[in-house]
Amino acid sequence: MTPLWTHRLIPSAMLLLTWQVAATAAQSPLLPTPQAVLEALVAETVHGALLHHLAATLLRVAVCFCLAMTIGGILGSAMAASPRLNRWLDPWLQLLLNMPAMVVAILAYVWLGLGEPAAIIAVTLSKLPNVMVILREGGRQRDRNLAQMAQIFRFSPRLRLVHVILPELAPYLLAATRSGLSLVWKIVLLVELLGRSSGIGFQLNVYFQMLDITHILAYAASFMVVIHAIEISLLTWMDRRVARWKA
């Protein structure tokens, strides 16, 4: 048996089997069978609006993720380099770290209106402190010897960034990416559910109003599969890039 067969397929098959048995026994619209969910998924993909809403959610995930990684990376690194800046920003960081994403989303919608900017800002702000903390730690672990080497050999700012700083921070960027993707898409669903008229979160809310569990599971499954595929491909590629020089 291959490891893939052992570790992935058998547990998945067991889950589906358990679900099928439970749904058949329950005979309730509140617990549809896997087959019913699959049929709804195919129908929504072919004739429904699934692809439209999936694209809307993925776009929000991409924008918020890039914004949070960029701004959080810059702020976290700057806080590592400057104890003074760290003292100034740390209270804000603690505040954001301890503020539930739901509260951030509600406040953003109240203060900025039920629009796209509020949704993007709410998700970005919820992910931002996580990136800042990880990259601040990464910045603190940077090797002073390599910085001195770059100084002696007069590396340009571009050379320092590309060949010294980013590779040093790569494991931390990877950690922030790994935790970031899973966090961002969950918060995106939340803000869509609360205040958008498109996206998987919005559709989940619509079908929740109708207590249509089959479509709720179909939409949730479609999005989880896509995000899981992105995580596996992107993170595997990043893992290989980070590890290729290690003996």
Place this chain on the structure above:
Amino acid sequence: MSPAGKPDRLSVDIHAKSWSTGQAVLGDIRFSLAAGEVVALSGPSGCGKSTLLAIVAGLDDDYQGQVSWSGAPRLGMVFQEPRLLPWRTATENVALAMGGGRTAKLRARAILSELGLAEALDAYPARLSLGMARRVALARALAADPEVLLLDEAFVSLDDLSAEVMRQAVLSAVRQQGLSVLLVSHDPRDLSMAGRVLTLGGTPARLLQPA
């Protein structure tokens, strides 16, 4: 003017250097380095030789005194540890000291081959022995086309052959390019490369011989 009668590239006039704990590490130290001259700094372990070299290199500016350069000479340095970028190959490490790019990589490969590293051009530092890594570090320092080369125990822990290859590469650059060298070492074979040997000693460390 240095004792050799050539114009100075570097003048060092340090009055004091202390650690953050207040412990004095360097006292009065005054010497110069001329174009094409090799000067060695010797003394007991821990006396402050590497600290002095770091001050000269501009890596430590927390001291009393003055380090004056004639113009803004290009510096090359081989540190006690090779300090190679672990995520770049030997060739890339050397090429980056020349600004990177295709031409720099070609030159880096040539310099590495001259130092006997033709087999390790595309190897990452983790796969190099200490001796090979030190040779890559020297190749990087020489590739920067330096006017002044600083060597901090650059040849320690090397087999005799590797150490001799590195010494000859440095002396060749001194003869052909007028390179000035300031080296820190205990090894008599390294000290024999120098026209002058300055000995540090005492607490805080001072020059025991007139410079």
